[in-house]
Amino acid sequence: MSPTVYDIERDAERVDDQQDSNRNYRPQPGRGNGGGETTARLSTGVRLMNFEEYRSNAKHSSVNFLVSGLMRLGTVIAIGGRPGSGKTALAVALGHALDKGEPFLDREVKRAAVAYVAVEDAGDVANRLEALEAEGLLLVQSDDGVPLAKPAYAKAIIAEVIRQARQRKPGRPVFVVLDTLRAALGGQSVLDDKTTSPALNALRELAETENAVIAVLNHTNRENPKATKGETLEAVAALEIILLPGEGDWQTLHVGKNRSGPGNRQIGRLRLTSAKVGGVEAAIVDEIICDEHAGDGPKDRKPGKNQNLVLKILKREILTSGVDYRPYGSDGPQVKAVRESVLRDAFMELKAGDNRNSKNVAFNRTLDWLLERAEVVRNEDQAGVGMIWFGSRDDETEAMCRQFKVAADDDEWSSGGDK
Secondary structure, eight states, rough: OOOOOOHHHHHHHHHHHHHHHHHHOOTTSSOOOOSSSSOOOOOOOOOOHHHHHHHHOOOTTOOOOEETTEEEEEEEEEEEETSSSSHHHHHHHHHHHHHHHHTTTTBBBBEEEEEEEESSEEEEEEEEHHHTTTTTSHHHHHHHOOOOTTTHHHHHHHHHHHHHHHHHHHTTTTEEEEEEEEHHTTTTTOOOOOHHHHHHHHHHHHHHTTTTTEEEEEESSOOOSBBSSHHHHHOSSSEEEEEOSSSSTEEEEEEEEETOOOOOOEEEEEEEEEEETTEEHHHHHEEEEEEESSSOOOOOOOOOHHHHHHHHHHHHHHHHOOEOOOOTTTTTOOOOEEEEEHHHHHHHHHSSSOOOHHHHHHHHHHHHHHHHHHSEEEEOOOOOOOOEEOEEEEEEEEHHHHHHHHHHHHHHHHHHOOO
């Protein structure tokens, strides 16, 4: 029998009544919902807080830094570069600065307990530490290494490293260097995220829990030297410092990712040297300079340690044994100058290290740097002896040279000499 219009309207009214009943339904606390189940708020531990409330409840402060504007406590950082670019030398120099509480790239640091995990060739790292007289850095010896392919075990080993570092140097934050990611993976590819992701995330969790900084050394891509190998390390790291080829024998320190300050910029330059330890050579940082700017535009670079040392020696020698010297003839201005040989000998004596050849090369480069920027001026006297004196940044010295050259030329011309 076909439904009539009346039947259809009646069914529609019944559906509307059921919908109204559903709209008005509200489960009552402590009462059933009609199906024999009770409604209760799940205990999820979720709270909503503003940043002040968060910081007051957090286990560790989120604003504590290890290196101002670069490294925040509780993070993993990446130090990358092509093979032989100076990753280990940079990590050792950074660790040495943190251990002594000395500025790094003109940035304030917190004095730290530094533990160095040299997964391969720990003897080479020991030689570098000896060359720098970095007795405060702690080398990690582990029977099983740090097997990142077994994340839980590797995490336990690094946790023990942090515990012992705090025990050796109480009250200091901990900085751990893992050199290198490839070696710690024990032959596994750094490009295999199935292996690297659990391992690096375990290190990140440990750094957060222990409020430490863990630095992971890794190679960069041949095609793109600004990118570390493997996406996981780039994702996990709060900071990437990449070593790139610079001018001459300088390496550029490039920051890619940086959660604690501006990224994608140059922050400094370094130059390596070799120091003799026993019968072998150890590669160490000879000079590291703060040179921060975005892009490739020119920047007036600050003097580094070698430049400051030469300038201090020059000032001292001028005050104690400066020679009255007229570089542009008897009618020219008189300056207080120092023989280049005296400056060189004092530099060789005061600069750290025993490798005289490296010191001599460093002096020549430093003098070239100072001459290029008119910090000092060099000329030779009649006997061919190099004389050095303070210059001027505003090209006053160059103008003075031109003035007295013109005067000398005029004298020669008036006396019949060939111009």
